[in-house]
Amino acid sequence: MLKLIIWDLDDTLWSGTLADGEAVQLHRHRAELVRAFNARGVVSSICSKNDHATAEAKLRELGLWDEFVFPHIAFTPKPEAIRAIIADMQLRPADVLFVDDNPANLREVAHAIPEIQLLEITLSDADDHLAGLLALTPPSKSRVERYRMMERRKADRAAVPALSNHEFLRSCGLQATAPYLMDNLDFAPRIADLINRSNQLNYTGSRVEQARLEADIIDVVRFDSWSIFAWDAYGRHGLVGFVMVDRAAEKLVHFTFSCRIMHMGLEAYALSKVREKWPAIDTSAWDGRFDRTEPDWIVDADFHDPQVRAAILAEQAPQLLAEPAVRIMFDCQSGGIAHYSRFRPAIEFDHHPRVFAMAMMDDGSWHDQDFPPFLVYGAAVDYLGGRWGDRWPLVDIGLYETCLVRMLIMLIEQERRMLVVLPPEDAPEGKYRLTHNLSPERCRRLNALWRKAARENPEHLWVLDVADIAGPDEMADVTHLHAGALRKIAGQVDCWIEAVALGGGEGQAEAA
Known part of the structure; x- marks a missing residue:
């Protein structure tokens, strides 16, 4: 599933070469595509060989700078830059599309990152291809601000290299809450979207129709269910996970998380909720896939606290x-x-x-x-x-x-x-x-x-x-x-x- 588009700038997002001092002309239909993809939850980044300050100034002049996350604008090889963007955003290459006008750049990236999707923008049907991808993208919420939070977190983490990951997390003021059973019904559309979009952190590999999910949440005799919400000093992360246990089989049906919370300990937090009711549930198939350390850096907030509940409902069910x-x-x-x-x-x-x-x-x-x-x-x-x-x-x-x-x-x-x-x-x-x-x-x-x-x-x-x-x-x-x-x-x-x-x-x- 497409989650990120990485754009070149010169002769791709605009015509002309900025570094040569040319008066570049924005391809307005492509700028509108960036905005439209953002509105549907597919974010955009930049990988361009340009002077960062000059390119940023031009994008601000065009009203586009804030439409992009994790931009890499520098005279460096593109394969390494794109690999870094994907790693920083904690995505899979298969969920990323790289758009460039230079076939040589595309070949280099394909060789270094075989799973990535590629589009040569000079092809006659390239814009139609992008429009088709947009049409096939289901409606969703914009994720730009959530990735902005990741950018700020990454910058702060880089500023304190001596700290371990756990020590850094303890400085972030991370809180989480886990609504239980039918309290999850108001979040069912977003939960279904999370399950069906997640790959890397979809530990059960499950997919679900929203109506089936709703019926299973309602069936409190057969299923236990928890949704996971998190927030910290960087902002509100929203719905970041969902867990469901089949009581009769004593088996996890869903154990799924957003890639945005990778390495934050929220899988272990969710598993602790499950083990309160199902201490012997088997998760051995996932050994080594996430940190099982007890996440003492996460404050467990009570969903029934009026302020906690009101904040989540205002965000998820306005x-x-x-x-x-x-x-x-x-x-x-x-x-x-x-x-x-x-x-x-x-x-x-x-x-x-x-x-x-x-x-x-x-x-x-x-x-x-x-x-x-x-x-x-x-x-x-x-x-x-x-x-x-x-x-x-x-x-x-x-x-x-x-x-x-x-x-x-x-x-x-x-x-x-x-x-x-x-x-x-x-x-x-x-x-x-x-x-x-x-x-x-x-x-x-x-x-x-x-x-x-x-x-x-x-x-x-x-x-x-x-x-x-x-x-x-x-x-x-x-x-x-x-x-x-x-x-x-x-x-x-x-x-x-x-x-x-x-x-x-x-x-x-x-x-x-």
Whole structure:
């Protein structure tokens, strides 16, 4: 996959020879190609035999200097210069195109770097070839600023040759965070792009369709997943890695990183996250491919820290509203429903430890929760005994009903509206979590309380039965639904929002 174009200047980017004092004329269509490739994530560099100061001044005059990264402008052999550019940018030669007007230069580079792509710009179809490459390049974010950060880092590293790499990294203030499970759904397009573009640091050699990736992230019963974000004194590196483990096979499905973070210890950081849950997972096939030293120079930042999370979402999902109008309180399933909703920008969703639990209505901790005007609550998870601590024996003898009444009082006093999603009552026995006191009988008993409350409070409470829209084959168990079922729930949530929040009709509480 093309990631870098290295341009000659004289008689390539412009006509004429700058070093001979000629009045060079810019090929404007090629300048526009540089900008267009940048906009699609393919960056440009320069390898030209010229005086650096003179060439830089001309490029600044033309408004092009800032479009290039890692320029090499000097009267030195081009093969060595291009090899250095590729190494500094931590790319593979196969992902690089060198454009020059001189066949001798192209032959020298081809001999020294056989894997590199070459284009003789004097050929009649050369510009058409570049236009075709642009057309085949999928839309992506500009990576110019990220490579600028690498340039600054390289310059600072060269200034302190006595320091080891680890010592230099300790001076950089490197921080990283690892969003887990459905918190990754907002980053799915970028994750898919990273997996499909990465070669050198794609340790599993995987490729993925975005829809398949989203479904796998949602399938929290089968897969664990982490995305890796990093930042340091040089700036924000953005999404730099993604890891997914198949729980049943105890095998890494994806272990992929951006080449921009090579030698920074972020692979070891990600592996430490995996080993917290899967200490025996086998990575022996990658021995020697990255430094396994414990990266004590990386500060592990908590993604649930409001400032950390806000900064990443502002960068990766700027469409999200700062003050959401809807909250999905469906425990670990919340992100899937939010992801499939048409109203995603207005939705905040729960994810451990950012969760609501019905037991909060018992101990008073609900006062610390933020409840926007419209709430969607998945009741099933709070039917589990483990959600109530040592109070679980009281759930069926009045405690749950007391908490439900307190929830209803909160809805009325704060003028909130809530859709409660109820679990099936007649699913196959294997779909219930009997060892956690979640039985069909408990579902019937507690579901009935919600239906009664909805009938008596039609201005504040609505119910939706999962059994009406999804069958047993669409769930791992009644607390873990597959992507198709979550998509159906999201569709019903959207209809409810339209009816209740947007005045698209009268929301009706179900009559039991």
